[in-house]
Amino acid sequence: MKLMSPKAFYYTVGKKNFFQYILFGIFVLFFYLPLMNLCMLAFADKYEVPAIIPQKFGFRWWEFVLGQGSLLSSIATSFVLAAIVTAVSLLICIPAAYALARYNFKGKRVFLLSFLLSNAYPRMGLYISIGILFYRLNLMGTFVGVIIIHVLNSMMFMTWIPSGAFRGVYRQQEESARDAGAGPFRTFFRITLPLAMPGIAVASVFTFLGSLEEAQGTLLVGFPQVKTMPVELYGVIMEYPLTAGPVLSLILIIPTVLILFLMRKYINADNLSQGYGMK
Amino acid sequence: MERKVKLQITGMEKKYKNGDGVENINIDVYEGEFVTMLGPSGCGKSTILRTLGGFLDIDKGDILIDGESVKDLPPEKRPTAMVFQSYNLWPHMTVYENLAFGLEIKKVPKNEIKSEVERGLKLVNMTGYEKKYPGQLSGGQQQRIAIARALLLKPSVLLLDEPFSALDAKIRAQMREELKRIQEELNITVVFVTHDQEEAMALSHRIVVMNKGFIEQIGTPTEIYDHPATRFVASFIGEMNFLTKQDGSSVAVRPEDVTITRGEVQGQLSGDVRTIMVLGHFVEVNVEVENRQVIKTYVARNVADQLHMKDRVSLSFAKTFQYCA
Numbered sequence: 001m002k003l004m005s006p007k008a009f010y011y012t013v014g015k016k017n018f019f020q021y022i023l024f025g026i027f028v029l030f031f032y033l034p035l036m037n038l039c040m041l042a043f044a045d046k047y048e049v050p051a052i053i054p055q056k057f058g059f060r061w062w063e064f065v066l067g068q069g070s071l072l073s074s075i076a077t078s079f080v081l082a083a084i085v086t087a088v089s090l091l092i093c094i095p096a097a098y099a100l101a102r103y104n105f106k107g108k109r110v111f112l113l114s115f116l117l118s119n120a121y122p123r124m125g126l127y128i129s130i131g132i133l134f135y136r137l138n139l140m141g142t143f144v145g146v147i148i149i150h151v152l153n154s155m156m157f158m159t160w161i162p163s164g165a166f167r168g169v170y171r172q173q174e175e176s177a178r179d180a181g182a183g184p185f186r187t188f189f190r191i192t193l194p195l196a197m198p199g200i201a202v203a204s205v206f207t208f209l210g211s212l213e214e215a216q217g218t219l220l221v222g223f224p225q226v227k228t229m230p231v232e233l234y235g236v237i238m239e240y241p242l243t244a245g246p247v248l249s250l251i252l253i254i255p256t257v258l259i260l261f262l263m264r265k266y267i268n269a270d271n272l273s274q275g276y277g278m279k
Numbered sequence: 280m281e282r283k284v285k286l287q288i289t290g291m292e293k294k295y296k297n298g299d300g301v302e303n304i305n306i307d308v309y310e311g312e313f314v315t316m317l318g319p320s321g322c323g324k325s326t327i328l329r330t331l332g333g334f335l336d337i338d339k340g341d342i343l344i345d346g347e348s349v350k351d352l353p354p355e356k357r358p359t360a361m362v363f364q365s366y367n368l369w370p371h372m373t374v375y376e377n378l379a380f381g382l383e384i385k386k387v388p389k390n391e392i393k394s395e396v397e398r399g400l401k402l403v404n405m406t407g408y409e410k411k412y413p414g415q416l417s418g419g420q421q422q423r424i425a426i427a428r429a430l431l432l433k434p435s436v437l438l439l440d441e442p443f444s445a446l447d448a449k450i451r452a453q454m455r456e457e458l459k460r461i462q463e464e465l466n467i468t469v470v471f472v473t474h475d476q477e478e479a480m481a482l483s484h485r486i487v488v489m490n491k492g493f494i495e496q497i498g499t500p501t502e503i504y505d506h507p508a509t510r511f512v513a514s515f516i517g518e519m520n521f522l523t524k525q526d527g528s529s530v531a532v533r534p535e536d537v538t539i540t541r542g543e544v545q546g547q548l549s550g551d552v553r554t555i556m557v558l559g560h561f562v563e564v565n566v567e568v569e570n571r572q573v574i575k576t577y578v579a580r581n582v583a584d585q586l587h588m589k590d591r592v593s594l595s596f597a598k599t600f601q602y603c604a
Contacts, residue, residue: 170365170366172363172364172365172366172367173366173367173368173369175332175334175354175361175363176361176363176367176368176369176425176428177369177380178333178334178353178354178355179332179354179355179359179360179361179429179432180355180360180380180381180384180428180432181355181381181384181385181432182355182380182381182384183353183355186384190380191369194371195369195370195371
C-alpha cells in the first residue's frame, strides 16, 4: 500500500493541497464528531458517563419526546413563528435595503452602523431594556412580542445582505426596463428583485434558521406563554436524562439541513461577501 | 424639400453639483438622420443623451420630440429607446423574454409579439436565439439583442450610448457596418454617442463635436474634417499639425496636405527629415522645422523612396487653417 503512505500522498497532491486536506480533516473532526456523538446518544435507551458507547440502544427517548404534547406544539410554534418573522422582516428590510443600495441620504452611514450596534452589545442587556418597554406595552408573554424580538435580531442580515445584492444589479438593467415602458414598481418587481433574489434568499434562510434556534429573547419575553423548540430544549436538558436532549437537537437540525440543502445554489461566499461590501 | 425636425433641443442646460455639465445646447435632428455626439470623455455627450432618454432632469431649456415637449416625462413615457454600453439585457430572462418585455407592457397580442420578436432577431442576424440566456451570448451578440429590443419599441428616436466600445476592434467594425445598414433600411432617427472619431465619421450624417460641456461644431463629417471651426475640433478630428507663431496664433495643416521637395525652396518652410515610417500604401515622414517643431506628412511611396534621414527638405501646404491664440 505505497499509495496510502503520507509521503506518497504529499507528493501526489502537492504541498498546498496537502495542508488543505489536513486542515479539512481537522475541521471535519471538530465538526462531525460531536454531531456523531449526538446521533449516537439520541438512539440510546440507557447511557451513563463515563462510558463512550451507550449501554443500550433503542427509540425510548424518541417515543418520549414525540409523546409529549407540549414538545410537539413547541415545534409547530417554532415553525409558524420563524415563517412569520421571515415575512415581516422581509417587508421591513427589503425596502430599507433597496434605499441603502440606491440612494444617498444624510446619516446613511450612521443608519448602517446602528444595525451593527445592536449586535455589538451583550444581548441580555438589550432584552432586559426591551422587556421593561414591553411590560408597559403589554407585550410581555405575547406572540407579537416574541416576533418583534426575532425581527430585531434579523435586521442586520436582512438589510446588509440584500442591500449588497441590490447594489450588484446594474443601473443600466433597471434603466433599460424603464426605457422599455415599465414604471418604477414594475421595474423593481420584474427586474431588480429577481436579480437580487440570491442575496435575499440567503438572508431569508439565515433569518428563518436564526428564529428557529433563538432562545434567549424568547425565554425572557415569551416564557411561559410562548414556548418554542429551543426554549423547550432548555427544560428538557434540565429535567430529563442526558439522552432526551440529543433527540430534540436532532429534530432541530433537520429543518436547518433541509433548508440549507434546498438553498445550496444561493448560499456561497459571493452572496455573503457582497452584503458586507467586502468585494 | 423641407425636412421634418424629429428631435429639437433648445437652450438646454444641465449642471451637476460639482459644476460639471452641459450648457447652451441647441441641436435639431431631422427625421431619418444619424447624428453623433463626439468628444473626449467627460465632455457631456452622455449627459445630453441621458437627458433625452429621461434619466436626467434638465435645469433649463426644452427637449421636443415630434414637436412635443418631453422634458417632464419619465423614461417609460418617452418615445425614445436607449442602448447602453453594457449590461443592457436582463440575465434572468431568455432572449425572447428580453425582447417581449416592452411589447407585453404595451399589451401587444401574444401571436403578434412572437412575430415581432422574430422580425427583430432577423434584423440583427440573430434568428434562432430565442431560448438562449444573455449569459450564453458573446458581447457582440448581446449588443445585437439590445439593439433589436430597442428597435421593437418603435422609438421616434433611437439613443445609442457608446454601444460598441466594450467590444473588440474586429467585432466593432462589423457592428458599425450593420448598424448603418439597419438605420438606412428602417430610416430611423438615431442619436449616437462615441469618443471614437473614426466611428463617428463612418456612421453619421452629421457630427456634434463637444468639449467641456459646450458644442464646438455641428456639421457633416466632411465639413468637420475640411473646415474645423475651432482649434479643438482641428486637433480632435483626424491628424493635424500645428505651427505656433511668435504672436501665439497657430497655423494648422493636415499631413496629407503637405508636399515635400528635396532641398531648400525660396519662400517655403524648410527642415530636416527626422523619421520615415512606411504605413502600407503611404509613408509617414516627420520633418523637424524651426523651433524644434515637428510636421507630420503623408507622402506617396515613390516620393518617400527618394528621401533619407536628415535630408534637407522644403514643405508647401495645399490648405491651411488659422487659429488665434
